Amino acid sequence: MSKTIIEVKDVKKVYNQGKPNELVVLKDIDMKVNREEMIGVFGPSGSGKSTLLHIIGCLDRPTSGKVYIEGKDVSGLTDDELALIRGQKIGFVFQQFNLIGSLTALENVEMPMRICNVEKRKAIKRAKKLLSSVGLGERINHLPSQLSGGEMQRVSLARALANEPDIILADEPTGNLDSKTGKEIINLMEELNKKGFTFVIITHDPLIAKCASRKLNIKDGKIWR
Amino acid sequence: MLDLALKSIMRSKTRSFLTTFGIVIGITAIVALGSVSEGLRIQISEALEMAAGLIYVYEESDQPLFLAMASSSLSEEKIQEIEDVGGIKESARFVMDIAYLDGDQQFGQPDLFINGVDPENEELLVTESAELDDGETLEGGDAYSATIGYSLAQDLDIGVGDTIELKEENFVIVGVYKKIGDPGLDNGVLIPIETALDLLDTEEYSGIIVYPEDLDDVEEITDYINENIEGVTALSTEDVAITISSVIDQIQIFTFGIAGISAIVGGLGVLNTMIMSIMERKREIGIMKAVGATNNCILQQILTESVIITFFGGLAGVILGSLGAYSLRFISSALESATVTPSLAIGSLIFAVLLGLLGGFYPAWKASKLDPIEAIRYE
Numbered sequence: 001m002s003k004t005i006i007e008v009k010d011v012k013k014v015y016n017q018g019k020p021n022e023l024v025v026l027k028d029i030d031m032k033v034n035r036e037e038m039i040g041v042f043g044p045s046g047s048g049k050s051t052l053l054h055i056i057g058c059l060d061r062p063t064s065g066k067v068y069i070e071g072k073d074v075s076g077l078t079d080d081e082l083a084l085i086r087g088q089k090i091g092f093v094f095q096q097f098n099l100i101g102s103l104t105a106l107e108n109v110e111m112p113m114r115i116c117n118v119e120k121r122k123a124i125k126r127a128k129k130l131l132s133s134v135g136l137g138e139r140i141n142h143l144p145s146q147l148s149g150g151e152m153q154r155v156s157l158a159r160a161l162a163n164e165p166d167i168i169l170a171d172e173p174t175g176n177l178d179s180k181t182g183k184e185i186i187n188l189m190e191e192l193n194k195k196g197f198t199f200v201i202i203t204h205d206p207l208i209a210k211c212a213s214r215k216l217n218i219k220d221g222k223i224w225r
Numbered sequence: 226m227l228d229l230a231l232k233s234i235m236r237s238k239t240r241s242f243l244t245t246f247g248i249v250i251g252i253t254a255i256v257a258l259g260s261v262s263e264g265l266r267i268q269i270s271e272a273l274e275m276a277a278g279l280i281y282v283y284e285e286s287d288q289p290l291f292l293a294m295a296s297s298s299l300s301e302e303k304i305q306e307i308e309d310v311g312g313i314k315e316s317a318r319f320v321m322d323i324a325y326l327d328g329d330q331q332f333g334q335p336d337l338f339i340n341g342v343d344p345e346n347e348e349l350l351v352t353e354s355a356e357l358d359d360g361e362t363l364e365g366g367d368a369y370s371a372t373i374g375y376s377l378a379q380d381l382d383i384g385v386g387d388t389i390e391l392k393e394e395n396f397v398i399v400g401v402y403k404k405i406g407d408p409g410l411d412n413g414v415l416i417p418i419e420t421a422l423d424l425l426d427t428e429e430y431s432g433i434i435v436y437p438e439d440l441d442d443v444e445e446i447t448d449y450i451n452e453n454i455e456g457v458t459a460l461s462t463e464d465v466a467i468t469i470s471s472v473i474d475q476i477q478i479f480t481f482g483i484a485g486i487s488a489i490v491g492g493l494g495v496l497n498t499m500i501m502s503i504m505e506r507k508r509e510i511g512i513m514k515a516v517g518a519t520n521n522c523i524l525q526q527i528l529t530e531s532v533i534i535t536f537f538g539g540l541a542g543v544i545l546g547s548l549g550a551y552s553l554r555f556i557s558s559a560l561e562s563a564t565v566t567p568s569l570a571i572g573s574l575i576f577a578v579l580l581g582l583l584g585g586f587y588p589a590w591k592a593s594k595l596d597p598i599e600a601i602r603y604e
């Protein structure tokens with residue numbers, strides 16, 4: 001198995017190309033992520049961090065350049081093929097949690113598995129296990145609105161782990177949390193990283209900077225080391 | 226993911242209920258109205274089965290079948306010409322007219338039919354398989370005796386031994402028939418033909434019914450009469466069946482057209498509801514896509530929701546429509562035969578599901594094309 005799990009080559013992202021409001025967000029981005037790394041991505045607001053994360057996570061397509069996930073070029077894939085990669089290889093954690101408000105914690109964690117055709121009984125069993133592993137074993141039937149921010153972020157971590165992905169992409173996971181609950185989430189992520197999950201974390205949080213195995217800075221659409 | 230679909234439906238109960246209700250109304254209309262023409266079809270096919278092998282001969286006319294039969298008149302010479310055709314075992318000339326009872330018109334069933342027939346051949350007119358409920362045929366009675374159909378007996382509450390007044394003459398009822406299926410007989414009075422000619426003040430006959438010696442010759446004799454005897458039309462039971470079924474087809478197209486429109490309006494309700502529903506759930510759909518849902522998966526999810534709505538709406542519609550069909554008989558005895566056949570019930574349910582698929586398709590397709598980034602980027 002190759003050491004490199006994500007490779008980004010000459011990636012460019014231009015919004016509204018050819019129009020007067022054209023915006024070049026990313027220019028010639030090159031980066032490699034190795035297995036079991038925990039990478040912190042830093043940069044000023046509007047520098048294109050989220051855009052890069054979405055491109056790595058197969059949610060968005062680059063204007064030009066290539067992205068390889070586990071050695072596989074994903075640029076030519078169809079929407080549905082990208083969806084399958086998202087479902088099976090990648091887990092997302094967002095600043096705004098992005099849980100489904102009408103579903104309980106358990107159902108939110110179950111959902112990615114049901115989408116990938118995991119049998120309902122198995123999915124529930126695994127969702128319960130994941131929720132107790134992030135310390136929410138008691139709160140599985142709560143709706144997101146009945147949970148605190150830290151608890152919601154634990155649910156989204158559990159959801160990210162649902163289909164046993166190789167890569168977890170987090171966009172300011174502690175951005176909406178106070179420093180104490182932020183610390184708890186960081187600890188959880190460190191633990192998971194030790195268990196072998198690869199992390200790419202966008203953040204402004206100095207605590208994450210401390211525990212990241214490597215830091216990348218984005219500015220003016222380029223990566224500065 | 227049926228459970229997820231049900232959950233979404235239950236989230237906005239009032240809206241889902243109203244949408245379902247729109248489908249219920251449409252399907253109820255289809256089932257209730259459809260039951261009338263289905264009933265008619267069954268009733269007439271039973272009646273024609275009883276009359277199999279008979280040939281009806283009446284005056285040639287440009288008018289449609291029933292009007293032509295009702296207004297037909299044949300002279301004694303024509304009747305004899307027909308009676309002389311080879312291969313005929315028996316025949317019964319008859320006169321037919323309508324009468325009102327004391328000008329008292331009942332809704333849906335204003336007429337009483339007077340049928341004059343040779344007492345010796347009464348069974349040819351009422352068909353061999355018609356059975357008497359009470360009493361005997363005209364054969365045993367005198368010139369002013371009558372046999373009557375079951376509806377008439379019920380409606381007027383009369384039976385054997387009672388008298389019935391027709392055109393100011395009193396007739397004694399000697400027999401009452403069980404249900405035959407032909408409205409002209411079930412609501413009719415049979416009297417001896419000589420008396421009928423006097424009563425109606427005519428020397429012409431309405432027509433003649435012919436029964437062949439060999440059933441295999443029915444078409445041949447029918448064709449022979451049509452080709453060789455001028456001014457008359459001969460129709461076998463089979464020909465009548467074809468004509469009647471095309472009339473029922475037209476009734477059916479008309480009723481299903483009207484009911485179908487209300488069902489389609491229900492389908493538009495589904496379209497509207499599903500469009501609103503996906504607008505509200507843009508974020509949720511985006512999140513599902515972000516965590517791995519394919520376009521197809523979203524499409525199926527939304528279609529499942531709309532089909533659940535129309536399936537249960539359809540089911541309720543079939544039940545209500547059946548109750549409606551049953552209660553029609555209390556409105557008019559003409560609607561008594563209304564029947565919800567299995568094919569009508571299943572067809573209506575399939576139509577409801579189809580409406581769900583059609584009404585849900587556009588919203589489902591829109592939802593499947595949603596860009597997940599838009600959904601997750603902003604709160």
Ligand SMILES: Nc1ncnc2c1ncn2[C@@H]1O[C@H](COP(=O)(O)OP(=O)(O)OP(=O)(O)O)[C@@H](O)[C@H]1O
Pocket residue numbers: 015016023025043044045046047048049050051052
């Ligand atoms: N769909 C879009 N159309 C046009 N411009 C866009 C679009 N999406 C993002 N942008 C612009 O691209 C730039 C980079 O956005 P991005 O969200 O990647 O920044 P970021 O580094 O994540 O910022 P923050 O730290 O504030 O989250 C911004 O200027 C944003 O306005």
Ligand SMILES: [Mg+2]
Pocket residue numbers: 049050051171
């Ligand atoms: Mg961002």
